[in-house]
Amino acid sequence: MATVVIPTSSCLPATDLSAASDESTTGDxxxxxxxxxxxxxxxxVRLSSYAKLGEFSDKRVSSNDTQWKTQEMEIEMLLVKLTEINEDMSQWASAxxxxxxxxxxxxxxxxxxxxxxLTKEFKRTKKNLLSVKEHAELLTSVRNDINEHKIDEVIDQAEGTxxxxxxxxxxxxxxxxxxxHLNDKFPAIRATLGAIKRKKSKDNIILSAVIALCTLFLIAYWFAK
Structure with missing residues (x-):
């Protein structure tokens, strides 16, 4: 009866061990x-989305603030992980x-x-967004000051009026x-003024009658002639 010999690892060719090692390291x-x-x-993708937050900062500064912070933290965490992976690849290449x-x-x-x-782009975008945010907050503060000043002007004008x-x-x-007081103190003046007015009216009537009579005499004389 023939004896079956099972080869051990020590019996494998050296080329087989090298190939197994290459396959393992290549997989890593x-x-x-x-x-x-x-x-x-x-x-x-996240940097592209992060940069777009500045497009609406003038209108929604306060509402975007939390979103900015959240995306900043997520990007920073991803950069840390990518840095670690790069270090692992460097160690793999060395070892x-x-x-x-x-x-x-x-x-x-x-x-x-x-x-x-990516790190450089993140820092640049973060700096730009911070500038845009500060500018938007400054504009909001100026608008509030102008509105308050206008309200104060309106109030001052109303009080002056x-x-x-x-x-x-x-x-x-x-x-x-x-x-x-003058009317009560000088009733005689009022009476005198009334009498003068009445006398003036009477004189006007007499003068008118005289003029009319003279005119009639002239007409009668002219026809009699």
Missing amino acids: WDDLRRVARKLEGDLD SVVGANTATMQRLTRHREILHE RTALTVQRSAFGEIQGKLK
Whole structure:
């Protein structure tokens, strides 16, 4: 009866062990790159959305403030994670059994460049949004000051008008009082003025009658002639 020999790991060819090690390290590298690409895509989308918040800041400063803070924290967390993944890829390249080839190092360099660009874009956008927010808050403060100033002007004008009317009413009251006082104090003057007016009317009547009589005499004389 033939004996069946089962080979152990020590019996495997050296090339098989090397291939297994390469497959394991390549898998780790691919996993890290997959996570890095996903984080880079998420950051790109979130930065685009974050930048659009400034378009409505003039109208909704207070309502956007919480949203700004939330998105800032989310982006900062993603940047931290991407930084850690880049460090893991660097460590993998340094500790790799087979060593990092030129293509791997180029990919690693590209991931570092993308991280740098995303971080730079986030800082620039954050600075711009802060400037826009401060400008919007300043405009809101100025508008409030102008509105308050206009209200104060209207109130001052109303108070001035009321004061002027009060002064005029007081002046008219004084004039009426003086006229009444003169009317009560000098009744004879009123009677004399009335008599003069009546006499003037009587004289006008007499003068008119004389003129009419003279005219009749002239007409009669002219016909008699």
